Amino acid sequence: MGIPPRISLLLLIFISCSTRISANPSAQSFYDEKGLRNDSVSIKKASNDYGNIVHEIPSAVLFPSSIKDISNLVRSSNQRSPPFTVAARGRGHSVRGQAMARGGVVVDMTALNKSRSRIRVSGKESSGFYADVGGEQLWIDVLRATLKGGLAPVSWTNYLYLSVGGTLSNAGVGGQTFQRGPQINNVLELDVITGKGEFMTCSRDRNPELFFAVLGGLGQFGIITRARIILDKAPTRVKWVRLIYSNFSIFTRDQEHLISSTSPNYVQGFLIIDENTTNQWRSSFSSPSRQSDIAALLKKQGILYSIELVKYYDNQTASTIDKDFETLLKELNFNPGFIFSADTSLFNFLDRTGDLDSPTGPPESHPWLNLFIPKSRTSDFNAGVLATLFPKLNEPSAVFLFYPLNRNKWDDRMSAVIPEEDVFYTLELLHSSPPNAYQIYDQFNSQILGFCKRAGIKVKQYLPNYKSQGDWIQHFGPKWPTFRQRKATFDPKFILSPGQGIFNSA
Numbered sequence: 001m002g003i004p005p006r007i008s009l010l011l012l013i014f015i016s017c018s019t020r021i022s023a024n025p026s027a028q029s030f031y032d033e034k035g036l037r038n039d040s041v042s043i044k045k046a047s048n049d050y051g052n053i054v055h056e057i058p059s060a061v062l063f064p065s066s067i068k069d070i071s072n073l074v075r076s077s078n079q080r081s082p083p084f085t086v087a088a089r090g091r092g093h094s095v096r097g098q099a100m101a102r103g104g105v106v107v108d109m110t111a112l113n114k115s116r117s118r119i120r121v122s123g124k125e126s127s128g129f130y131a132d133v134g135g136e137q138l139w140i141d142v143l144r145a146t147l148k149g150g151l152a153p154v155s156w157t158n159y160l161y162l163s164v165g166g167t168l169s170n171a172g173v174g175g176q177t178f179q180r181g182p183q184i185n186n187v188l189e190l191d192v193i194t195g196k197g198e199f200m201t202c203s204r205d206r207n208p209e210l211f212f213a214v215l216g217g218l219g220q221f222g223i224i225t226r227a228r229i230i231l232d233k234a235p236t237r238v239k240w241v242r243l244i245y246s247n248f249s250i251f252t253r254d255q256e257h258l259i260s261s262t263s264p265n266y267v268q269g270f271l272i273i274d275e276n277t278t279n280q281w282r283s284s285f286s287s288p289s290r291q292s293d294i295a296a297l298l299k300k301q302g303i304l305y306s307i308e309l310v311k312y313y314d315n316q317t318a319s320t321i322d323k324d325f326e327t328l329l330k331e332l333n334f335n336p337g338f339i340f341s342a343d344t345s346l347f348n349f350l351d352r353t354g355d356l357d358s359p360t361g362p363p364e365s366h367p368w369l370n371l372f373i374p375k376s377r378t379s380d381f382n383a384g385v386l387a388t389l390f391p392k393l394n395e396p397s398a399v400f401l402f403y404p405l406n407r408n409k410w411d412d413r414m415s416a417v418i419p420e421e422d423v424f425y426t427l428e429l430l431h432s433s434p435p436n437a438y439q440i441y442d443q444f445n446s447q448i449l450g451f452c453k454r455a456g457i458k459v460k461q462y463l464p465n466y467k468s469q470g471d472w473i474q475h476f477g478p479k480w481p482t483f484r485q486r487k488a489t490f491d492p493k494f495i496l497s498p499g500q501g502i503f504n505s506a
């Protein structure tokens with residue numbers, strides 16, 4: 001039996017990095033002065049993610065103390081034959097192993113955060129404000145840092161404990177996207193280490209091909225080490241309501257009306273299949289008297305819908321906010337009386353979920369499915385999926401989001417893939433299950449995808465997960481030749497983010 005490929009890879013890395021093996025050379029664990037480690041804690045963390053479904057074991061984990069450490073690693077891979085794979089790991093909040101590298105090296109980007117503050121706010125009123133932010137930074141820290149100067153990014157995900165590099169590799173979608181575009185649309189400049197190990201700065205004007213490739217590029221073209229994020233003056237307060245609907249067409253009509261208006265600052269929709277969902281609202285929305293009415297409606301209908309709507313305000317607009325909100329609500333047709341309001345700070349609103357990562361209960365898996373659905377087919381989707389499959393789903397604690405986005409707020413030159421229509425819906429099925437039972441939800445997800453295929457509904461997966469290159473080619477559609485060409489330009493040896501399974505699948 002020869003040297004196992006993992007070990008021989010380690011030896012190659014050792015040689016190229018002039019490694020000092022710590023402590024006992026015969027021991028299995030090692031670290032070197034460049035931050036490369038293979039101790040069991042590091043390996044275990046790098047071979048799991050939020051999904052807790054896929055587990056791929058890397059040979060080593062790099063804890064970089066500088067950007068140079070990362071480019072040295074990627075360069076050293078390029079010098080090997082065959083090269084080893086490298087995956088940046090932000091917060092590991094992928095759900096299907098996208099930040100893993102079987103037999104390769106995972107770069108724990110959070111290690112960069114230890115050296116010094118990597119969030120810097122600049123700009124001026126006349127030309128606009130921005131923050132230069134390390135790719136490893138979490139959005140919650142970007143929010144904290146920018147609010148100190150009364151500023152904030154304009155487009156948010158619903159959950160802020162995600163890395164900037166990780167979300168920009170997908171898109172970064174939330175309740176502000178209809179108006180401000182996804183997070184990838186609110187970036188001015190990037191520093192990137194390409195798959196060749198080159199450090200490049202890019203923007204719409206400078207190395208634009210790399211800029212557009214990397215945004216929404218699923219980690220395939222380069223490792224983002226800095227992003228320049230657009231900032232705006234931050235409002236101090238938000239007025240926030242949740243409205244209940246029992247009719248799907250009225251629910252979608254109102255959502256589409258809202259996203260065509262400039263009045264709201266945030267619009268999102270939810271599917272409610274269990275009264276637990278609205279019970280969870282009680283603390284912030286104090287609506288106990290309506291809980292039994294909701295339960296009765298739910299029993300009758302099997303599914304209800306909710307719009308979550310927010311308007312920002314500050315001292316200057318405090319006197320008119322109630323009136324403005326009233327005007328907005330008059331245009332909507334929710335179930336009379338089913339309105340739950342809250343008034344809070346911008347920070348509390350954006351951080352409404354808190355950090356979900358402190359494990360208190362038993363371990364869970366997260367077999368999520370995220371889809372973009374063209375607006376013209378939402379009533380078919382409702383008939384074939386929402387109204388029929390969802391009421392049968394026994395999943396009390398799940399969160400299902402369903403809300404529309406405007407295509408014109410996206411930039412088609414970027415790698416992210418969306419449906420062709422002007423308006424499309426995002427469906428986010430955020431399932432949780434015991435680790436040995438996630439297959440039940442995978443089957444449910446497959447039923448949905450199967451229905452869409454049979455009905456000819458051209459959905460696109462967000463945070464896509466495919467097993468074959470044929471499926472990837474179909475996913476990218478007309479963007480595939482460009483995507484492949486960009487890969488050949490920036491990562492010709494297929495080194496980066498192998499866990500996405502795009503260029504190394506069947």
Ligand code: FAD
Pocket residue numbers: 049050087088089090091092093094095098099100109135136156157158159162163164165166167169170171172173174218219220222223224225356463497499500
């Ligand atoms: P990781 O899982 O670490 O990495 C994801 C991919 O990006 C991998 O391929 C990795 O190699 C690559 N990558 C990581 N860092 C870099 C970098 N610096 N440069 C280049 N490539 C890199 N998404 C939304 O759009 N909206 C939401 O509201 C939202 N909410 C979420 C809530 C939760 C609880 C969770 C678990 C996920 C949510 N997501 C949401 C999805 C999330 O945006 C993606 O999973 C994102 O990739 C997570 O960032 P991360 O830092 O954990 O990335």
